[in-house]
Amino acid sequence: MIARRSAALLATVALVTALAACASAAAPKPSPTPTGFASKEEAFAAAEKTYRAYIDALNEVDLSDPATFEPVYAYLRGDALASEKKTLTQMHADGWTVSGKTTLPQIYAGNALGELIVCQDVSAVDVTDASGSSQVAPTRPNVFALDVKVEFDPTSLTAAKVSKSQAVKDSRC
Structure with missing residues (x-):
């Protein structure tokens, strides 16, 4: 009798195991890449949105009101944040003013995820010192290219922050 029960129990366990193995597994949910974005398109969209918000x-x-610097800092991290803080603080201390607006006529995806090539137009921007003298170099181009690195950051309103920006040569700009 015990042998029959053991055989029946063993058969039941084997049947349940076989059925479980044959059952289809639930479809896996897509998971974000290590960058925090599910696709290159999503990463580009977040990077572009972040850089545009930063420029806005x-x-x-x-420059006379350091409280206006804080919204700029909200879109930056790392080297980009440190550099911007140093620049804006020094311009404030020196009594400089900025007039005009920077525009972004074109933004391209860079070679890596979260990398942008930004065409930045500063033709309408002037920076003057406390005496009213322009500090814009006469050789400054009106439009130039920047290689911008944007990293996933869930604490940002745009899900990313600018971490690096450097001027580059790019014939598209």
């Missing part, structure tokens, strides 16, 4: 905030800076 920068265009609203009043």
Whole structure:
């Protein structure tokens, strides 16, 4: 009798195991890449949105009022944040003013995820010192290219922050 029960129990366990193995597994949910974005398109969209928001905030800076710097800092991290803080703080201390707005006529995807090539137009921007003298170099191009690195950051309103930006040569700009 015990042998029959053991055989029946063993058969039941084997049947349940076989059925479980044959059952279809639930479809896996797509998971974000290590960058935090599910696709290159999503990463580009977040990077572009972040850089545009950063420039919008920068265009609203009043160098006489450091409180206006904070919205700019919200879109930056790492080297980009440190550099911007140093620049804006020094311009404020020196009594400089900025007039005009920077525009972004074109933004391209860079070679890596979260990398942008940004065409930046500063033709309408002037920076003057406390005496009213322009500090814009006569050789400054009106439009130039920047290689911008944007990293996933869930604390940002745009899901990303600018971490690096450097001027580059790019014939598209």
